[in-house]
Amino acid sequence: MQLNHLNLSVKDVPATRTLFETYFGFTCNDPKLNDTLSVLNGSDGFILVLMNQRMNEHGNHTYPDTFHIGFYLEDETAVKNMWEQLKNGGIEPEQAPQIMRKTFGFYFSFDTFMVEVTTPIKA
Template sequence: MQLNHLNLTVKDVPATRTFFETYFDFRCTDPKLNDSLSVLTGPDNFLLVLMNQRFNDKENHTYPDAFHIGFYLEDKDAVNDMYQRLKDGGIVLDQAPQPMRKTFGFYLRFDTIMIEITTPVND
């Protein structure tokens, strides 16, 4: 069995789609670009579905405080490079890369999503 997709609700589908295309190598595989829904395919063929939060029938527009998605990179240099790339792109970053548990990385928020960028650290 394989997890093959994740559906996230966001405020701004086009901006979030562009964010994942620009920084995480996703490509939009949905032929109809709109502000309601986008289907993105990652480099490993994982599907990320972005849906406008107006489709939340019960009007729940927030994730739990600790909810996040994570990207593991190959090493500390890759984490630092991603941090700089995001910063140079004007993405708001509240935390610089640092040791976290048995990893090295940082968290950021984009739209309604908390994202972890990290790499395992061997002690």
């Protein structure tokens, strides 16, 4: 069994699509590039669906405080480089990369969700 996809409910589909394409290597293969729905493919076959919150007028439009999506990078240098790329792109992570439990990384908020960028600390 393999996890196939994740559907994120967001306020701004185009901006969120750009985030994942620019910094996390996703590609949009959805011919209907619009502000209501985008289907993104990861390099490993994982599918990320971005759906505008307005599409579903009923239900919860907020995530729990600890909800986040995470990306593992190859080493601390890659984490630091990603932090710099995000800052240079106008995205302000709330913290600089740091040791967090047994990993090195950082979190940042975007649209309606939080992203973790981290790498395991090598012993």
